[in-house]
Amino acid sequence: MIMLIHNTNNHLLNWDDYKIRHDFYQSKEWRMLRAFKLQLNPLCEFCFKHNKFIDKDIEVDHIIDIKERPDLRFTLSNLQSLCKSCHSYKTTDSGTNGKITNTRLEQIINNNK
Numbered sequence: 001m002i003m004l005i006h007n008t009n010n011h012l013l014n015w016d017d018y019k020i021r022h023d024f025y026q027s028k029e030w031r032m033l034r035a036f037k038l039q040l041n042p043l044c045e046f047c048f049k050h051n052k053f054i055d056k057d058i059e060v061d062h063i064i065d066i067k068e069r070p071d072l073r074f075t076l077s078n079l080q081s082l083c084k085s086c087h088s089y090k091t092t093d094s095g096t097n098g099k100i101t102n103t104r105l106e107q108i109i110n111n112n113k
Contacts, residue, residue, distance in 0.1 A: 046080075
């Protein structure tokens, strides 16, 4: 039997996927890397490119999703600091199976200026 649960973006995940993701994001290694990234880039990197200085609710995003490249999950160059709004756009853009490219995010931000 596969148990399904909802994650914070209201996507269905099976229990094994949830447990793996939960364990990763709760790991000491991830929390330390995340804190380091936020020290390096405390502002939303996309908003900053557009002269917006957002420093509230900053999240650390994997540029290439860890489902696609789990080997890059602890690679600093695969991380970006995004505000909650930009991160939501990136992870829930319709028609893209839940993930958009940085190029598409640039287009969204430019259109919302």
